[in-house]
Amino acid sequence: MNKLNILKTIRFAGILFFMISMFIFIFVVSYSSFYVTEDIIRESVTEEHHLAAILPMAEQVTGKTYDSKREIISDLTGIMEKADEGLSNDEKMWSYSQGVYRMNIMKKSVTGFLPGNEFLFLWQTIIAGCIAALMFILPGYWLRRPGIDNDGVYHRSVSNRGWIGITLGFMLVAFYIFIYWYPEYIVNWIILVDPISMAISGNPASQWFLYGVLYTLAILVMGVRMLIRYRHSNYHLVRTGSVMFFQLGFAFLLPEILVALNKPYYDFKDLWPLNYDFFYGWQIDQFLQSGSLGMFMLLSGIGLSLVGVPVLTYFYGKRWYCSWVCGCGGLAETLGDPFRHLSDKTLKAWKAERWIVHGVLVLVVVMTLATLINYFSGYQLLGNLTQQLQQWYGFFIGAAFAGVIGVGFYPWMGSRVWCRFGCPLAAYLGLVQRFKSRFRITTNGGQCISCGNCSTYCEMGIDVRWYAQRGQNIIRSSCVGCGICASVCPRGVLRLENGPEEGRFNEPAAFDLSEDKVKVNF
Amino acid sequence: MTGFNVLGMRLRQAVCENWILDGVSVTSALEHLGEAVFDPELFSKHENAIVTAWNEANPAQRITLKKKRGLYGVFQFLNLQKA
């Protein structure tokens, strides 16, 4: 067998192994058999008075085997609701603690093949899946030559809204719905990552830890794909390395380490207004109660949001955040890369985008101001109005828009649905980029041949060609500076630049033709 | 200076055009090559290698690369030409 065939065989085996581990992964989560004991309840319900309220009813759930998740969930919810009825408002578990207890009870009462074999199944599903994905990705280094090669993206089912793509989309949507609203149904997956969580922070895993693990692995594994695919371009190598670093270090490890040290869970680079609960009362209290480190978190968060963002965006454009640092951007630039051409380039989409994204920005500013006013007035002024605002925002924007639609719709609407239509921080960065920044994409005179590659592969749906044909610089609030338009251009027409503001909005140049020459008006 | 063959490098059209219009010499264009570079950010720079190669081939007409003046210099140069 020659080298080429060996590489192709490895790729094929990679697909096969990936399918197998996906299959086992889904099998693991669908298996349900639970056996609750009183000891489990004692271990799981950490507050004494909650335990005291629950224990008298424990018999209703202990001592029998449950074969359906729905039944055990409804029984556990039943006794906790009952217990809450007997408690005063200050003592109640409310749905938050109920959820935590329910999850912990279920984790400990799983029976069957899983207990004792967690490592085996972690290996067979998540780890084997990553290895299989890398078996598919790494041979690309020898199979593809350096440079842009987008052959066939519109012929592959996964990247052209074919059945594979749509199936993938449905699976992502389902995954997000479970993570946000029905975490008990995927309790078996959370058990798999328990050992990792215990090793890092000493706490049992929650659904958010599972989410963090999978999210980070997606960025790392697909980041390797990016690094191979764009290895001819230092720009893409450095920025991909940057998002991988920030996701692994700042978004995943550092907050867990902080928790292990008994400090608040905090991601230093997750800035308000994307991090919409930064100014929530409980969050501010938590900062204020955590000594000098908490103070540093509070001040660095405020400073970065209010000073860092405008200053850095003035010098480098919004790309310093959106395609170098941000977690959502990181996922879009790695996992989302195969879908980037699916973004909508129509004028209608642009108009909708401006209304929606700035609407979310207004919403988050109003909500934050109301929260702060309420906080400093001791909740006298607005009562629980802010709490309701927060709940609505968390549900519709924080979960449904950013998560379910933002990632679930990758295979349908491209990789930046959330960044383009929903992210309030992107809107804020965009306003700075549009009106007060040194960043622009320079169009090199009249070199454009109107091939349209730039517009096709712009994940933000910017019709780059429209500008390039006219010889006009591209200055758009939505541009995240990913640099792909410049890379895919066969004529090298486009260049991302930070230059003096003067002359940034140039006159369209390329159309100025005369008898004897092409005149370029700068 | 009558035309360019940039062998896959990217050069800024406006700068090159002005050089042609002004009829600058090859040596002066090479010395100021940094102003015309249009390769993407973070890419390796070739000006030094080109100037070294020129000097090896033309020992009689040795040139030195003028320090790249950055984008600001480029715009100044172009505005100067327009005025």
Ligand code: SF4
């Ligand atoms: S215009 Fe270019 S750099 Fe900006 S988002 Fe689109 S492809 Fe990326």
Ligand code: SF4
């Ligand atoms: S990719 Fe380059 S040549 Fe093609 S339309 Fe865009 S700017 Fe023009």
